[in-house]
Amino acid sequence: MASVCRFAREVIVGALTGWPSTQELLRWPLFFLFGFSALVELAIYIVVRNAVRFIENLSQSSRVRRIREALRGARSYEEYAKRARELDLVYKCEDWKREKQSEYYDCHLLERRLSQLRKMRRESNIEGILQVLKLCIHTGFAGIFNETLYSQSYTGTKHLIETFIREVCEALEYLRANAHLYAPQLTRFISACNSTWGTTALCLSGGGMNCMHHFGVARSLLDHGLLPQVISGASGGAVVASFLCTRTDDELRAQLVPEYIQPRFQCMSPASWFMRFWNMMTVGYMFDAEQWNNTMEILSMGLTFEEAYRRTGRVLNVAVSRRADHSPPTVLNYLNAPHVLISSAVIASSAMPFLVQPQILKEKGPDGKLRSYAAYDTQFMCDGSVDADIPANALSEMWGVQWIITVQVNLHVFPWQAFRNRGSAGAPLTWRHGGGKWRGGFVLSAFEVLLKEHMRLCIRLMALLDVFPHFFDINWGRVFLQDYQGSSNVIMTPRRLFLNHFLLIGKDLTLPEVKWYMSEGLLMVWPKIPMITSRMRIEKALTGIELALNPNALFVQYGLSTDITDESESRAANMDRTHGSGSSSRNNAYNAYNGSDDSTGAFDAAAGASDGAEKNGGPSIVASGQHRKKDSREGGQRERAHTHTHSEMPNGPVG
Secondary structure (H helix, E strand, C coil): CHHHHHHHHHHHHHHHHHCCCHHHHHHHHHHHHHHHHHHHHHHHHHHHHHHHHHHHHHHCCHHHHHHHHHHHCCCEHHHHHHHHHHHHHHCCHHHHHHCCCCCCCCHHHHHHHHHHHHHHHHCCCHHHHHHHHHHHCCCCHHHCCCHHHHCCCCCCCCHHHHHHHHHHHHHHHHHHHCCCCCHHHHHHHHHHHHHHCCEEEEEECCCHHHHHHHHHHHHHHHHCCCCCCEEEEECHHHHHHHHHHCCCHHHHHHHCCHHHHHHHCCCCCCCCHHHHHHHHHHCCCCCCHHHHHHHHHHHCCCCEHHHHHHHHCCEEEEEEEECCCCCCCEEECCCCCCCEEHHHHHHHHCCCCCCCCCECCEEECCCCCEEECHHHCCCCEECHHHCCCCCHHHHHHHHCEEEEEEECCCCCCHHHHCCCCCCECCECCCCCCCCCCCCCCHHHHHHHHHHHHHHHHHHHHHHHCCCCCEECCEECCHHHHCCCCCCCCEEECCCCCCCHHHHCCCCCCCHHHHHHHHHHHHHHHHHHHHHHHHHHHHHHHHHHHHHHHCCCCCCCCCCCCCCCCCHHHHHHHHHHHHHCCCHHHHHHHHHCCCCCCCCCHHHHHHHHHHCCCCCCCCCCCCCCCCCCCCCCCCCCCCCCCCCCCCCECCCCCCC
């Protein structure tokens, strides 16, 4: 009897172990359950968003609607600034800006530090100035860079904050002028600021052809002297980042226009959707990787990461994902992949499964010939947006980045980032003539948050429970588990979704379409200019002190070899010869800085220009952001000088 029971137990155990696991049984039911729930909520969410928009428009007077329409249709920054100031007057934002009190920052602490700083400057007390500045120069000081403080006005923030930033910049300018007398103290001061202030980075998301918005954003930042030195990109964002980091400022001013970009950005081969689906059925991928390679060779000028850095001083970071599951994302730059071809890295970062075949990275060997990148010579790389669309942690660890300007154009991220129910920088609430606290009222805003967060919960549950399907050895749940905001302080998204965002996402663009994308990119960044300027003014002033202490202090690298003699470096040097180099140009770059009145001087100057009045104090920010967390470096690199110009809509050449 015991043997019969033992045999029966063995049969039952064997049968059970042969069955699929509980997860395998429930995987597809859970996927369809959560997916259907999210889709239904998305449909309701779209209705709620449009209801909020309708109610806001209904509550506006005809004058406000007319001004806002002119604001959205602005063809230049001057025109935009003029309309923004008109809206500030209508909504009485100037009254709010004059009031010192606010729950979003410590005005009393700010006033004390401002008074101390002025006193020390009057007494020419260098030690006192340094002591006060050490207490002030860190990202979270008194909450003055809280985005909410810039979301109450179309043209800036509290006058007290603007006055404080101006005073800090004047104190830093005073230190720069006396740097030769107090070099040891200033050296220690700059070292402390490297840790507390950090540097600024520009992160460009993926999003197919919607990445063309990035060109418009970059053009405006360039014209305002606000283009950071550290630039990161994933997928389509990597394409634009590579374009920016392989060209000097003079070249960007000439080439960052639709007429130059459109004929060189043709990579969607084959053009026929029938042939694309035929390719996907026969070879597994829609697009020809060879055509992508030809396009990227042109856009990246055939440079490696190190060559691009030496040529422009900008730090390019390209996010790629490894094809195998559970492998961490990789952010390539001149530190960990100095000889890797930028075109190879960008194609790998853009290799979305079904669209482009995953790639093996290519690098230049000592003999100048191409070979597989030794560190990952057997690993295929695919779309960087899968794991690290916004690699905030990697940028912080490698470059000391503490402030990120994020440009997010992924369609699947738009519902989570685009709608700010309490306003965003440069886009205050218009509900109840600007007196409300929630877009469309509390009930609609609460319903919007409920739907959005429940959709997010359903999608994250699918990802965490690993019920997403796996295609091409990629766990697609990783796409939804990553943080698309990171530590971002300024997030830019398209002002709304247009039909073009869906129709043009997978096709080569015509010149009018490129102009439309760049125009919308300009409208994305213009509201954020005052907030970005506030941060970058201090960063540029710190850079000025560093230049005064050591003209070779910029573009310093972590252990990068100084003797590069390969053919490609010679080619990069030849291309750069006409632009000059050396410490004198670095000093000239800082001399362009003239310390504007306040962080909204750009709006004052632009509005005055639009009215035909004389410009009187728009901020002149020089160069792009510098990462100062470094040692000394040879004088072959240079600081890039910017003069303050204003973007124009690309209905012709921009700028």
